[in-house]
Amino acid sequence: MWGFALHRWKWFGLLTIASAILALNTLTGTLKPMAEVVWLDIAGEGGAALLVLIWLALMLNSRPAGRVTNLLALGLSGIFVAYWQDVMDEVIQLPATIVWDHWLESGAMPVGMLLLTLGLYHWHKEQQAICDQLRKREKLFREHRDFDRLTPLTRAGYLREHLALASRCAAPPVLLMMELPDFDAHRRHLGERDSQRLLQEVAELLLLNLRRNDLLCRYAGHRFAALLTDIDARQALDLARELEQAVAAFAFKSAQGGTHYSRLVTAITEAGADTPEAWLERANRDLDEVRRRRATNVAA
Template identity: 40%
Template structure:
């Protein structure tokens, strides 16, 4: 079920539901009389029973998948009250409850109160989902192909990024690219262990997703290498963001090599015919990877394995022109 707290919450909901299911009919059995078979409206029993069962299914789904918080509490409270109202309506078809005035008042309250609380929870869920969608936009731009998602960082992989790049080139709109590669990451894995290395990559992915603008996209390109697509970018913006990202990586106890590009007619080889977007994307990525390899060779003598993952190191940003 996930965390022990979530399992406990689910068990509590199950236990309380079972308690109400058995206690309320027992109370009615002792306090009033049951209807005869001929007086029972079986159609009402089927419909109200179906509403109760569906409401309980919704409640269990919410409890099992939602994280703890105010929104979850409101959804659980609203659905629980709604389910209680449906259950009391169901019992009303079986027992003669008119002889219990308090029960008549109690029967009518849970459903409207539950729906009101549930509406408040859904409204807050809408606001929450807006924030989540904004974060996901920098990860996937709503191009959801699970086989193209990196399992560790939950970012799109190189194939998915190529799809976005081709689409961007086809739109003929300005954009920039930033590629970063952690210095001596293999040495970090050897010293700290593979688990710590994976944790570092996951933290970097989360930080990059929250740092970028809504229209930008970050992907895990390969290993410890990330690539960022900046839509509507100008040279000043790309260079500043590249510098800020390189400085920000140092907060994780590592340094990184960073190169950036603003695609222009100078980037791609001159041809007499228009190059297809797929070929342009492949050429641009190849040039960017070559520039990164050159940058890594320049920096490798100045950055020792001990320095790369423990202290901040001055490094240069490389631009593709």
């Protein structure tokens, strides 16, 4: 995801070191006779070196540049260098006077492991910080398949799993369904790209106006769902009204710079004795009902 270009210098550095080790070994030592070579050892150590390289590639591919990434890369590189020298030792006989090969083998490994541990520790810290930020968007566990491609939210599948968990809680949670009722008309007016951006920005706006522990997800299309815990019906109504006001006051800017206003309809549905599926169905029906009522009010 972050590509090769971002970490180009790390790869270049590692390649240089690996070639330098190869050059030093071949210049100072002599090839061992075939009879003395233990193929199993070469396969084992060479395989280990290769695996470390794969870890490094996977890690670099999934991370942006930064301190944590540097620590992890240095650690893995140290381990790789130690194994690489091991492989060299299997095929090249160095004169007894040379000791640097020993230092490489026995020094690079612990230093590498230390750096890797340090990197993992900071990675854990970083993860905690990210989790804190994502708290409203994903609650207890993370499942990357549930993430929306469009907004930074989760999708309906994730909500369904959470409803099952939440309905077992002591305090009954509340499900808040929300929709931009005129979105289809806006989409025709704004075009595909701007209307998708409108959804993204409304998602951010809703997140800003929710409490720390609320879970927000994009249910489908222009419909959002928030799972509210530790809240009574009156507070939930207030929160829903705040969200409606926030969206009504939101002056979205189209690509041409024009201002575009939207409205949000909301419906609150409390957990009942029914299954999570039925609860969700009830919530959708309630929202449909509110939308219909508003439409007739506007018409009247």
